[in-house]
Amino acid sequence: MDQSGSIWKPVQFEVGGMTCASCASSLETYLGHQNGVQNVRVNYPNKRLYLDRQESVSDEQLNAWAKEIGYSLFTEQSAEEGAQRRADDLQKLRKKLGVSFAFSAPVFAISMLFMEQMHQLWMQLLLAAMSAPVLVYSGASFYRIAWQRAKKGSSNMDTLVALSTAVAFTYSLGVTLTQTQGHVYYESAVVIISLILLGRYWEEQAKSKTRSALDALFHSVPETACVIRNQEDIIIPYEDLRQGDWVRIKPGERIPVDGRIRQGSSHIDEQLFSGESLPLFKQKKDHVWAGTLNQEGALVLVAEAVGQQTALHQMLNRVDQALGSKAPIQQWVDRVAAVFVPFVLGLALMSFATWTFGLHDFNQGLLALINVLIIACPCALGLATPTALTVGLGHAAQRGILVRDAQALEESAQLSDLVLDKTGTLTLGKPSVSAGMSLEHPAVASLLYSLEMESEHPLAKAVLEGFQNPLRNWAKGLPERLPISDVKAHVGEGISAIWQGEKVHLGSLSFLEKKGYSLRPDWAQQASQWENQAYSLVALGYQRECWALLAISDEIKPNAKAICQQLKDQGLRLHLMSGDQNRAVQRVAQQCGIDLFRGGLKPEDKALYIKSLQSQNRRVGMVGDGMNDAEALALAQTGFAMGNGTDLAMQSAGITLVHGQLEGLPETLFIARQTLRTLKQNLAWAFAYNALAIPLAAGVFLPLFGIGLNPMVAGAAMAMSSISVVSNSLRLKRTLHRLT
Numbered sequence: 001m002d003q004s005g006s007i008w009k010p011v012q013f014e015v016g017g018m019t020c021a022s023c024a025s026s027l028e029t030y031l032g033h034q035n036g037v038q039n040v041r042v043n044y045p046n047k048r049l050y051l052d053r054q055e056s057v058s059d060e061q062l063n064a065w066a067k068e069i070g071y072s073l074f075t076e077q078s079a080e081e082g083a084q085r086r087a088d089d090l091q092k093l094r095k096k097l098g099v100s101f102a103f104s105a106p107v108f109a110i111s112m113l114f115m116e117q118m119h120q121l122w123m124q125l126l127l128a129a130m131s132a133p134v135l136v137y138s139g140a141s142f143y144r145i146a147w148q149r150a151k152k153g154s155s156n157m158d159t160l161v162a163l164s165t166a167v168a169f170t171y172s173l174g175v176t177l178t179q180t181q182g183h184v185y186y187e188s189a190v191v192i193i194s195l196i197l198l199g200r201y202w203e204e205q206a207k208s209k210t211r212s213a214l215d216a217l218f219h220s221v222p223e224t225a226c227v228i229r230n231q232e233d234i235i236i237p238y239e240d241l242r243q244g245d246w247v248r249i250k251p252g253e254r255i256p257v258d259g260r261i262r263q264g265s266s267h268i269d270e271q272l273f274s275g276e277s278l279p280l281f282k283q284k285k286d287h288v289w290a291g292t293l294n295q296e297g298a299l300v301l302v303a304e305a306v307g308q309q310t311a312l313h314q315m316l317n318r319v320d321q322a323l324g325s326k327a328p329i330q331q332w333v334d335r336v337a338a339v340f341v342p343f344v345l346g347l348a349l350m351s352f353a354t355w356t357f358g359l360h361d362f363n364q365g366l367l368a369l370i371n372v373l374i375i376a377c378p379c380a381l382g383l384a385t386p387t388a389l390t391v392g393l394g395h396a397a398q399r400g401i402l403v404r405d406a407q408a409l410e411e412s413a414q415l416s417d418l419v420l421d422k423t424g425t426l427t428l429g430k431p432s433v434s435a436g437m438s439l440e441h442p443a444v445a446s447l448l449y450s451l452e453m454e455s456e457h458p459l460a461k462a463v464l465e466g467f468q469n470p471l472r473n474w475a476k477g478l479p480e481r482l483p484i485s486d487v488k489a490h491v492g493e494g495i496s497a498i499w500q501g502e503k504v505h506l507g508s509l510s511f512l513e514k515k516g517y518s519l520r521p522d523w524a525q526q527a528s529q530w531e532n533q534a535y536s537l538v539a540l541g542y543q544r545e546c547w548a549l550l551a552i553s554d555e556i557k558p559n560a561k562a563i564c565q566q567l568k569d570q571g572l573r574l575h576l577m578s579g580d581q582n583r584a585v586q587r588v589a590q591q592c593g594i595d596l597f598r599g600g601l602k603p604e605d606k607a608l609y610i611k612s613l614q615s616q617n618r619r620v621g622m623v624g625d626g627m628n629d630a631e632a633l634a635l636a637q638t639g640f641a642m643g644n645g646t647d648l649a650m651q652s653a654g655i656t657l658v659h660g661q662l663e664g665l666p667e668t669l670f671i672a673r674q675t676l677r678t679l680k681q682n683l684a685w686a687f688a689y690n691a692l693a694i695p696l697a698a699g700v701f702l703p704l705f706g707i708g709l710n711p712m713v714a715g716a717a718m719a720m721s722s723i724s725v726v727s728n729s730l731r732l733k734r735t736l737h738r739l740t
Contacts, residue, residue, distance in 0.1 A: 016072035070145035100138035111187035124176040164373035220291035258305035266297030348372035351698040371697035384682030387729035392675030400658040408654030413672035421624035422578035433466040438548040517541040534584035606632040
């Protein structure tokens with residue numbers, strides 16, 4: 001709802017009838033001027049329209065407005081239906097291309113081989129008759145859209161093609177029917193249409209490849225599912241699944257819901273969803289995701305999220321939204337493209353007038369007019385950014401990296417500093433036993449285990465997990481549970497019990513000292529070192545002697561140091577921030593090789609720290625996972641949220657690492673930088689092409705160097721400009737697959 005009280009609803013459509021990148025800009029501009037519509041965005045490679053509309057504006061009204069300038073809008077549908085429509089459109093284009101080449105080839109051959117007979121009426125009539133099907137059938141869409149645009153006082157690439165071919169054919173037909181002195185250009189008109197259709201056909205095929213990563217995700221959910229209802233297995237459509245359903249998954253089937261395993265175990269292939277190459281072993285109570293592949297075991301799941309609520313669909317929706325957004329560099333390109341076609345029309349007329357009236361060469365003036373209209377193609381310019389972004393965003397999604405919009409991807413490629421939260425980002429986010437010292441007594445481990453089983457303290461869980469997953473020599477496996485009695489909890493201090501008729505105590509050092517225990521000198525020295533490193537210490541005392549001493553901390557993730565080094569190798573300056581005490585932050589910073597760190601920070605302090613870096617003209621990224629990171633994530637140029645963090649953190653960030661894996665950080669930055677690099681290469685080629693091609697087409701170099709163009713070469717060059725841009729984006733796809 002805006003300030004006037006109007007309710008705006010975001011919607012999206014598939015667009016039919018777009019034939020070039022400038023069509024996207026034209027549709028944006030036209031719909032953007034209609035009442036009740038705002039924030040119009042069109043993604044040409046994906047043929048998608050995104051906009052906000054008021055409730056008074058219906059789908060039918062939007063479609064009617066689009067049809068006024070030659071386009072059609074289709075409402076949201078399944079991925080299969082959308083793919084079928086695109087396949088049908090490609091088949092129609094293939095048919096038009098076939099007809100065009102079937103007639104263009106003989107027209108071109110006759111024109112080249114029988115030039116001396118071209119002045120004869122029968123020859124010209126034959127060429128006119130063979131050219132007509134190309135213009136009337138294969139090229140009909142150019143003229144229809146150009147006319148619809150002209151009625152609304154606008155133009156696009158179809159206008160240029162329609163004018164150039166119509167001028168060539170009409171002039172030639174006039175020469176034929178009046179038998180006046182002059183050259184005919186039938187071959188130019190038909191070959192231009194054939195080459196442009198061929199370029200568009202190749203372009204459509206290439207664009208479909210740029211979406212392959214996204215298409216794989218779209219098709220990773222099965223159409224049906226087997227649910228258990230009333231103790232019977234029932235096959236139902238995917239759309240009928242409900243939260244709480246028990247779903248049976250056979251070996252080799254894809255999982256249709258987000259849920260937890262109730263029965264069975266198996267290895268789950270999550271590569272399509274998270275990028276993890278090795279299958280993960282999952283058993284009862286483990287979480288599984290929709291779209292992943294069950295490899296060998298039979299499973300029964302309880303559905304926790306279905307349909308649009310699954311992580312896969314949410315990811316696809318966010319990727320779709322990101323594709324509909326525009327990077328800052330694209331917004332600048334759009335402003336250039338908006339005036340490009342009118343500029344070309346004016347330049348073509350100026351070239352014609354200069355040659356015809358200034359240099360008294362009508363034939364060259366006509367050629368210059370046709371050449372400029374054909375070769376000045378804004379398609380390469382319009383394709384440069386969206387094709388690169390489609391590849392980059394699609395690959396990122398396949399690797400479990402969610403990018404909110406194109407701006408986040410572009411800005412992440414330009415970061416100079418990366419600020420990392422400590423807890424849950426670089427560390428595991430829960431206490432674990434880091435080191436331990438104990439007497440060589442067989443009862444030590446059993447006493448520890450038995451007492452911690454009676455405790456509800458958070459550190460007790462860390463000790464018990466240490467027994468189940470031995471990390472140090474203090475734990476040799478799961479010990480036996482001893483018959484202890486008279487268990488008492490001492491709040492804030494520890495726990496006591498009776499074993500073999502004597503008191504046993506477990507808790508903090510101060511608790512044991514109060515109970516009369518003392519540490520051996522070497523243990524006391526080690527305890528002092530651990531305390532200086534901000535470890536939490538737990539001691540076990542029995543028979544007036546300290547039997548065990550454990551150091552507990554929130555340990556860094558196993559790959560944290562290597563990931564930090566990768567980030568530094570990418571040229572980033574790393575900062576570590578945390579609300580934890582400074583000694584604990586310093587220890588983690590030293591373990592990870594981070595020189596700049598600060599502890600004891602409140603959420604507002606983190607935001608101020610980022611502001612101070614930005615005031616030094618640094619481009620800052622922030623990595624976090626908690627509510628206390630949300631303000632800093634939103635303030636940074638790019639916020640990176642760990643997918644296992646809070647919803648607020650993920651909503652505040654521009655990029656989310658779905659599975660909270662640190663490997664996603666350097667991977668994201670690599671994808672972003674390679675995408676931005678390709679995008680800039682595309683733009684450089686598009687501008688260089690036009691800078692050279694337009695003067696050449698206008699005949700600027702003809703008087704000086706004798707270098708000119710004929711319309712057929714101009715048409716081929718125009719087609720190749722778009723193909724080269726899309727091909728470069730496909731090269732990016734190969735690079736990302738090879739190096740990530």
